Amino acid sequence: MAKRASRSLPRKVSPSPRSVDLAGRAVRLSPAVPAAYDAPLSHHHVALGRWAAEQGGGEGPITLGEARKLIERSFEHQVLGILGGNTLADLRVVVLAGNGAELPPAIAIICDSVGQIDLGWIEQTNVLRNSLFASVAPVGWRAAAYRSLSKLALVLPLFDFDGMMEELSGYYWDGETTDEGARHSLVEYFGQDPEELTLPSHIEARRPDFMLAENAAPMKALPASLRAKLRRLSAAHDALKEHWRQGNAWFFERSEVSDYLPEYEDASYLPPMTTVPFDAFAQELDEVGRIGMETAFFNIAGLCPLPEADAIERWFATLRLGAELIAAAQDLIDFNPAEVLR
Numbered sequence: 001m002a003k004r005a006s007r008s009l010p011r012k013v014s015p016s017p018r019s020v021d022l023a024g025r026a027v028r029l030s031p032a033v034p035a036a037y038d039a040p041l042s043h044h045h046v047a048l049g050r051w052a053a054e055q056g057g058g059e060g061p062i063t064l065g066e067a068r069k070l071i072e073r074s075f076e077h078q079v080l081g082i083l084g085g086n087t088l089a090d091l092r093v094v095v096l097a098g099n100g101a102e103l104p105p106a107i108a109i110i111c112d113s114v115g116q117i118d119l120g121w122i123e124q125t126n127v128l129r130n131s132l133f134a135s136v137a138p139v140g141w142r143a144a145a146y147r148s149l150s151k152l153a154l155v156l157p158l159f160d161f162d163g164m165m166e167e168l169s170g171y172y173w174d175g176e177t178t179d180e181g182a183r184h185s186l187v188e189y190f191g192q193d194p195e196e197l198t199l200p201s202h203i204e205a206r207r208p209d210f211m212l213a214e215n216a217a218p219m220k221a222l223p224a225s226l227r228a229k230l231r232r233l234s235a236a237h238d239a240l241k242e243h244w245r246q247g248n249a250w251f252f253e254r255s256e257v258s259d260y261l262p263e264y265e266d267a268s269y270l271p272p273m274t275t276v277p278f279d280a281f282a283q284e285l286d287e288v289g290r291i292g293m294e295t296a297f298f299n300i301a302g303l304c305p306l307p308e309a310d311a312i313e314r315w316f317a318t319l320r321l322g323a324e325l326i327a328a329a330q331d332l333i334d335f336n337p338a339e340v341l342r
Contacts, residue, residue: 003088019132051075051312082323087331089113089156089273091301096260098305106260107315109249110302112156114272114292116285120333122210123144123277125276137337140217141226142210145332148230149275151237152170152329155250155322157299161211164276165200167288172198184199208280223340229332236325243321260303264296272297 051074055301079093098105122142150160156338169175173182174189181201181318186192209215219227245251257264267293292298302322304315 013166041047050309056286079319080233080303082316082319086323086326087243088152088326088333093180098260103259104305104307106303107123107249108252108257108260108304111272111299112290113303114297115157116274116276116278117149117152118333119146119149119275119277121337122149123208125208126212130296135338137341138217139209139215141222141337143212143215144217144219144222144230145226145335146210146275147181147213147216148233148332149329152236152275154240156273157297157301158273158275158288159271160275161207163271164274164281164284164288165203167270168203168284169200171287173200201301203263203281203284206280211245211277225340226335229335232326233328234331236321240318240325243314243318247304248302248309249304249315250302251318252300256305257300257303261300263299264300267296267298267299268292272299298301 026163075095083091083093092110092112094108094110096106096108122145124136124142153160165177168183169177170185174185176182176185177200179201182199183194183197186197187194219230222230240248240250269294270288272292274285274334276285291295304311304318306312306315
């Protein structure tokens with residue numbers, strides 16, 4: 001679950017109507033669904049209707065209401081069957097109508113979680129912090145696991161430490177990223193005291209030991225159970241990477257997001273989730289997240305146009321691959337070092 005969850009401001013209503021809103025919310029489809037699937041339909045109903053008909057469950061002639069319910073049940077059952085076990089992020093699936101060939105129907109995945117991903121045992125450094133009987137894993141284990149979690153960026157809208165530093169460079173140092181450039185900006189342009197400056201290296205020096213890549217232990221030095229979890233995560237990442245871009249449920253073009261959901265033009269460019277530990281960088285995370293909290297975070301996990309009838313099958317295939325990547329990451333976070341350190 002995301003740590004320190006928060007809620008962004010309400011967004012303007014998009015002119016591209018949502019017809020499905022899943023993951024704990026009611027499913028809604030236009031009532032204009034005729035009994036025959038090949039009759040004139042709204043564009044998104046054609047895309048989903050043909051697929052739903054292939055799933056079965058509608059033997060013989062059915063009424064308009066029965067057709068609508070069949071589409072709803074089929075799509076909801078399939079999506080929740082794939083994403084229902086996810087506890088790492090609060091995800092919604094939204095079907096967008098588009099306007100025809102120029103803008104075909106599309107399916108968006110939206111992340112409603114805000115804050116730090118709970119890193120579990122990875123960020124546990126003080127044995128007394130949570131329990132007198134807790135076990136703190138060696139830093140090499142924790143650093144190796146933390147490094148692997150960067151693979152989640154393939155499916156979830158999140159930023160890492162480098163992303164935070166890039167944002168801070170605009171807030172603190174007028175876009176500068178080095179100590180020399182930051183010092184010149186702060187003194188020359190902002191008139192700050194040269195002896196009381198906050199420089200990039202000062203923030204980098206506060207990183208906990210598990211955030212340093214050089215501390216990651218090699219695979220051969222890790223326990224077998226941890227190696228298996230890391231390999232599962234890598235395999236899931238590589239499998240999804242093979243299906244990147246076109247037809248991928250977890251990919252989006254930023255320009256297409258604006259076409260389908262113009263309210264995101266006013267949103268922050270910052271993703272809503274992060275792997276940066278809040279305990280170590282609370283002030284910095286508050287700084288970079290301020291605009292997102294005031295307007296909206298860019299919380300799109302994927303937006304996939306469906307220009308052809310069979311595109312929905314590719315979408316479901318990649319949805320499963322992304323769900324496995326999320327499940328593998330959660331499995332890594334749920335690792336219990338005490339079972340190995342006994």
